Amino acid sequence: MVYDLVGLVYFGQSHFVARFVDRHGVLWYHDGIANGGSFMNEGYAEDHALSSLMQCNNTRLVTLVYVKRIDGDQWRF
Template identity: 40%
Template structure:
């Protein structure tokens, strides 16, 4: 299995991070970024504490895919 997404919840609003097949992490918050994803780096080089929170929102769901 491979991590492919993280969903964050807080203040009645969801945000997410998408991890593509190359391990690149993309942030999305429809209220702030509209339809755009913001690149954040590679999952292997990011500090794990970055993935635990998105602003003040804590990770609520981890999404995995079968390789």
């Protein structure tokens, strides 16, 4: 079984923000208050050090979201 990391949820200052990894490995940042609901491209997830993913804009990582690969294929919605 293989699982892909697809989401990271952060909390701080009474506010949640999130990062999402798309099927191409691109990391996207979302803060509904600061960005007006738009996602911001942060480059490829593999280019980020693990330590840099533990915090995000004064918030701390609280939840990881994984998707199970089916038949070895990359995840799909």
